[in-house]
Amino acid sequence: MEQLLALGKRLYNDPKLSSNGLACSTCHVGGAAFGKTFAKPYPHRVAMAANQFGIPSINLDEMVQLCLVQPMQSKTLPWNSKKLAALTAYTAEIQKGFNPCKAAEANPCNPCNPCAAKNPCKAKNPCAAKNPCSIKKKACAPCNPCAAKNPCAAKNPCAAKKS
Numbered sequence: 001m002e003q004l005l006a007l008g009k010r011l012y013n014d015p016k017l018s019s020n021g022l023a024c025s026t027c028h029v030g031g032a033a034f035g036k037t038f039a040k041p042y043p044h045r046v047a048m049a050a051n052q053f054g055i056p057s058i059n060l061d062e063m064v065q066l067c068l069v070q071p072m073q074s075k076t077l078p079w080n081s082k083k084l085a086a087l088t089a090y091t092a093e094i095q096k097g098f099n100p101c102k103a104a105e106a107n108p109c110n111p112c113n114p115c116a117a118k119n120p121c122k123a124k125n126p127c128a129a130k131n132p133c134s135i136k137k138k139a140c141a142p143c144n145p146c147a148a149k150n151p152c153a154a155k156n157p158c159a160a161k162k163s
Contacts, residue, residue: 001089004082008090011083018072024087027071028094036100060095061088 011017012024027033037044042060049055049066058066064087065076077084 004086004089005093007082008086008088008093011087012090017068018074020071020073022072024067024072024091031094031098034098034100038095039098039100060092064088064091 012028015021015023015026017023031038035047037046042063043057045056046058046063048070049058049063052070053066055062055066061079061084064084068074068076077087
């Protein structure tokens with residue numbers, strides 16, 4: 001099992017699995033980008049699977065495959081492959097220690113993040129709904145890592161203000 005987990009960890013951090021330079025760890029470093037449901041046993045509802053693909057409940061190995069397809073823009077792994085088994089085992093290991101609010105601290109757009117409540121421009125940002133990087137009603141503009149990618153940043157009267 002240790003060898004499988006070691007392979008899984010290596011693959012989890014390997015951008016060569018994708019066609020766009022992303023690794024699993026790109027989105028999930030420190031537990032970021034996992035929803036609260038990640039703490040629940042699989043199968044369960046995962047927002048990305050439900051909202052983007054219409055899958056109401058998903059198994060962990062299926063979720064790994066889905067992440068390879070989107071956002072990593074890659075091909076799925078063979079279902080009986082050692083790579084899929086390793087990625088699934090390593091992700092299950094991460095799941096064991098997952099704490100939703102600790103992970104939220106790693107995600108600047110999460111409502112558990114202390115900076116979310118301190119953002120004085122949150123309510124004043126007319127572009128919040130247009131920001132492709134924000135989570136609806138949970139954007140944390142000054143500490144949002146996507147701020148540079150926000151096409152509305154120039155229109156935001158609060159952009160220069162810091163909390």
